[in-house]
Amino acid sequence: MLSLSHFSRHTIKGDIFGALTSTIVALPFALAFGVTSGAGASAGIYCAILTGFFASLFGGTNQQISGPNTGLTVAMAAILTQFVSLSPEHGIAAAFTVVSLAGLFQILFGLLKLGKYFTLVSYPVISGFTSGIGILIILSQVELLFGSSFLQLQLSFETLVNANTVLGGACLLLLMLWPQKLNLVIPSSIIALVGATLFFIFSDIQLPVVGAISSELPSLTFPIWDNELASEMIKSALLIATLSTLDSLMTSLTVDSISNELHNSDQELVGQGIGNMIAGFFGALPGGGATMRTVTNLRAGGITPLSGMLHALFILVIVFWAGEYTAFIPTAVLSAILLNVGINIIDWNFLKRIHQIPIFSVVLMVSTMLMSVTIDLVTAVLIGVFIANLVTIRRLSEIQLDNLKLLTKQDIEQLSDDTHSLLKSMKDTVLLLNISGPIGFGVARGLKQSVSQIDQEKTLLIDFTDARFVGITSTIAIEEIILSYQNQGRDILLASICKRVREDFNKIKLLDKINPEHIFESRKSALLYLHKSDSYIKD
Incomplete structure (x- = not known):
């Protein structure tokens, strides 16, 4: 200005x-x-x-x-x-x-x-x-x-x-x-x-x-x-x-x-x-x-x-x-x-390299171009952006799913030394769900599937040590997992919830559904709590 x-x-x-x-x-x-x-x-x-x-x-x-x-x-x-x-x-x-x-x-x-x-x-x-x-x-x-x-053109x-x-x-x-x-x-x-x-x-x-x-x-x-x-x-x-x-x-x-x-x-x-x-x-x-x-x-x-x-x-x-x-x-x-x-x-540079570009990008470009010519510009852009965003969300979700790790005693080498020894001393009845990175709505379904496929006779500890953002859809998925465990009479614990994630959880009163004694400041404190219980210590 x-x-x-x-x-x-x-x-x-x-x-x-x-x-x-x-x-x-x-x-x-x-x-x-x-x-x-x-x-x-x-x-x-x-x-x-x-x-x-x-x-x-x-x-x-x-x-x-x-x-x-x-x-x-x-x-x-x-x-x-x-x-x-x-x-x-x-x-x-x-x-x-x-x-x-x-x-x-x-x-x-x-x-x-x-x-x-x-x-x-x-x-x-x-x-x-x-x-x-x-x-x-x-x-x-x-x-x-x-x-x-153009359609009526007759060159002579x-x-x-x-x-x-x-x-x-x-x-x-x-x-x-x-x-x-x-x-x-x-x-x-x-x-x-x-x-x-x-x-x-x-x-x-x-x-x-x-x-x-x-x-x-x-x-x-x-x-x-x-x-x-x-x-x-x-x-x-x-x-x-x-x-x-x-x-x-x-x-x-x-x-x-x-x-x-x-x-x-x-x-x-x-x-x-x-x-x-x-x-x-x-x-x-x-x-x-x-x-x-x-x-x-x-x-x-x-x-x-x-x-x-x-x-x-x-x-x-x-x-x-x-x-x-x-x-x-x-x-x-x-x-x-x-x-x-x-x-x-016309983007000749893109068209000249069309054989080197991933097929999805080629199809997206060509279809947007054809829709711009045959339908209208706004429809072409809206459909193109919608499809591109769907594919991007799917790819990001696949990356985010890699940040969800279900750890048992057999996977303890992935933990730091202090928690490594704690989990090693317990029976094989504790399952650790480690969530890291931002978790958006595209991960919700995979999150529920990964937990539902494991033995729900185990006690589940959800560890948010490395999580800085959990979208509302994934928050609801976590809520459903909590309710599912509670309906079966199993224990579920939450650990290391950062301020931002805690605020999002409070919006839907998710933490009200958990026994306050089962919400911990850190993963280590949660494992120490389990370690004190006779039911989790190896004979």
């Missing part, structure tokens, strides 16, 4: 250069994303202005540049199409209400300090999700270049030599072949944009164009609420909020790795949420952290949040000064820019 401490002669100079450079990179993308969304070029431009300004002012990442991006554009295009078909009268207004509602959700995410959880998504899910977005972007540009949708000599197709293909080749070293000086997207515009101006060929952007500020649109669309509005808002959050926090992590600073993820979500909420009020696309534009700002000298605010103001000045000239920009060049983005966003 911007403060007076950010201002100095050194930082302001760097922020101005960073903002100017990132503006040059951002303009073609803002136009392209606006046109592709179906809301118009101005929706993309004002997204870059509004989210760029307010996310920098209130956010938690110093050099972050926010604006429209690939995933959000794909999602917004689908939302606009869906809502207009469901409600021709209120569909557009409802779609932009969704943008404001998404911003409100992001603010809540930040206030509830949920930022750290959004980056805990399995890599195969992120890879499949982003690759799916890349495919969707590519498919969305086919109709603009060839005049028909006429479609291939069409002026719009040839110009788009030429721009795409330029974008793909432009040397990376030159790209740092003059972005290839600017070269393609200027070249295609000059071609249109000086040739007599008729081509589809973007159209002029009004130099007047967009009018304020008040949110509406349609009860018939309520469920879809909430679902769509959560999708937009999640996509923006993921993009923003991933970009923040990139900034951290370059600048050696640490961003405030929760503050970043508040800033992005304010930006999106205001963007929805003015009919702009939703925005999020834009990695390429942010890195450009950082490399060019941007240091403080002022760089992002200046970036937004520079775009606003350009709109006022040159908005009418967008009427000469062919849509083919914007399609080429997005095709290049779609191609680059």
Whole structure:
């Protein structure tokens, strides 16, 4: 978040250069994303202005540049199409209400300090999700270049030599072949944009164009609420909020790795949420952290949040000064820019190494990618995260089960010397259940099974010496074991319960079910108690 401490002669100079450079990179993308969304070029431009300004002012990442991006554009295009078909009268207004509602959700995410959880998504899910977005972007540009949708596309000599197709293909080749070293000086997207515009101006060929952007500020649109669309509005808002959050926090992590600073993820979500909420009020696309534009700002000298605010103001000045000239920009060049983005966003590195990656990760990535393309983005992410978490929990549970050790006299060599001799002097009627490490809910079933399979004629001592966390599900499993032993008239003892575990046990009054004399401060004291009983000492 911007403060007076950010201002100095050194930082302001760097922020101005960073903002100017990132503006040059951002303009073609803002136009392209606006046109592709179906809301118009101005929706993309004002997204870059509004989210760029307010996310920098209130956010938690110093050099972050926010604006429209690939995933959000794909999602917004689908939302606009869906809502207009469901409600021709209120569909557009409802779609932009969704943008404001998404911003409100992001603010809540930040206030509830949920930022750290959004980056805990399995890599195969992120890879499949982003690759799916890349495919969707590519498919969305086919109709603009060839005049028909992908499913209806019939390649012929006429479609291939069409002026719009040839110009788009030429721009795409330029974008793909432009040397990376030159790209740092003059972005290839600017070269393609200027070249295609000059071609249109000086040739007599008729081509589809973007159209002029009004130099007047967009009018304020008040949110509406349609009860018939309520469920879809909430679902769509959560999708937009999640996509923006993921993009923003991933970009923040990139900034951290370059600048050696640490961003405030929760503050970043508040800033992005304010930006999106205001963007929805003015009919702009939703925005999020834009990695390429942010890195450009950082490399060019941007240091403080002022760089992002200046970036937004520079775009606003350009709109006022040159908005009418967008009427000469062919849509083919914007399609080429997005095709290049779609191609680059596909995780080719993962796909090239697919034969070296575990089969589960491959299936998870590919299925998430296919669901992103064939169903919708939110379903793909939710199912992917759900499956990944289930498998992770299973694997962690297997590791945690290794921390449950049922020890008898035959296993006494695993104990320390003092307890070793105590257990050795007893009859083979004492069973020691040693629990170590954190025990989550995935272990509960294995915990009950391991105890039920042993001879319950033995006295059970549950040792928590090395346990620092026992989840509620495992706590209930331990309670069931205690009750099972007590119902059979057998003794059960608990030893060395740390403060945190004891507090969790007290919440369900588990310790009330145990004779206080059978709860001990340490394993040694519990074994000494058993050692004093004649029934446990060898004859």
